[in-house]
Amino acid sequence: MSLLRPLKAAEIVARTIVGDIQSSGLSPGTSLPSEAAMLEQYGVSRESLREGLRLLEVQGMITIRRGPGGGPIVGAVDAAHLGRVSALFYNMAGATYEELFEAWVWAESELAERAARNPDGELRAARMESFLCEHDGGDETLGSYLEEHAGFHRAVAELAGNRVLAFSLQTYGQIVTHHVAVLDDPRNLRGVLIDDHLHIARAVCNGRPRRARELMQTHLGGVVDYCRSRLAVPLDSPIEWL
Template identity: 55%
Template sequence: MSAKKRPASAKDGSARPEGTDRTPGAGIPIAAGGSVLRPPKAAESVARDIVKDIRALGLRPGDNLPSEAEMLKDYEVSRESLREGLRLLEVQGMITIRRGPGGGPQVGTVDSANLGRMEALYFHLAGATYEELFEAWIFSEGELARRAAANPDAELRAAVMEPYLSGDVDEEAHDDLEVYMSGHEGFHGSVAGLAGNKVFQISFRAFGLLVAHHIAMIGDVRMIHDVLVDDHLQLARIIADGDVEQAGELMERHLRSVIEINRAQFGTKLDGDVDWL
């Protein structure tokens, strides 16, 4: 709902007293965590059980899940709760649902981009700004770079960084923006994987993928392709060499330069709250 269409009445339908309008962009207050003990709804419980079974059975992306009839029997929930639980997982990319004859649910992926999209809703409602998002991005990616360089397996560091050292990554920007962005984010994903902490890998990468999504929608990151390739090459060398502090510092400088180069494309949008594009 845009600010122009926001109703002026209070929650109970009465007119809002004059002078009580809140400052635009202030957002909803961030709770102190009072709902942490809220019991899960039936749909959330079945979604949790499905995820547990995916892990327990060792299923992989693309594997079929049981039919609706089988799930209703196994999980002992209503059809409405089961379908709502499946929709929750589908929105998060954890499963995909093929429509039509022969269709059904399949195992999806664990993708930080889906987490980033959901986080954007929270950020927007809370009134978080793009400057705050960029600050979180710089901090998190810098920490991931330090942890990647600190990975004790030198052979693994060298193997993961090898494509960015050997020239296997295309020197020319790919014409397809989606393919290009996938390759660009692949470097940062490789760094995160070396960090050795899956919680950091998933949650910290969500910030970067959210920023990348916005940059791709507003401008064209390929305009700074040469800068990205050069920075990634230097970072790959430093991480492979195991230089912890230099890896973090260079990653942070790299991201600040990306932000400054793209700042003109964001324009006044940088003055607003994080949006869900």
């Protein structure tokens, strides 16, 4: 049974490194100790240490800078990393894009409702402030556009008051967004998305949970319709991270 499988040495050291990052309050971009220091600190073989670091790198917990002066660096807690790993499990389970879209609409709508129910009105206003006005996209790059879009959904999720839900439920949207970015140009939807974000932000800011949920459902329903018509991926095929 997988739940009872003993952890490998590499998994134990990976977990210990994450624990040390958390307990020490290390921020993204902070350099971790050298390999020699880690070998002494954790008392494992070089092979186990390197495998443990690779596990963390694949999952986005750290990045490894190559060359002189390089080494492991603390990564950011990003739902995109979890989405990338989750897509592998969904693929093996045979989960389809139609199922992904259904889960995505429900998840983001739930987060929007919870965000609007957050009892701290000042916090709601502060988190939604930057989305309460129109933005001129101008000549923005694809990367900056995706970050702006992800930033809105991240801000909503953070107001939901449950970090497990906020982090895990965002992964569905990360997979969808990645597909749109690879197979099409999501900036084609900018006018619709930004306008939708504005209305959702107002509902969250004003503490209207039912309205926030309805607006998010409508918003994502439009995106799903766009994906169905434009993405060259059979919707009954298993989910992949392209």
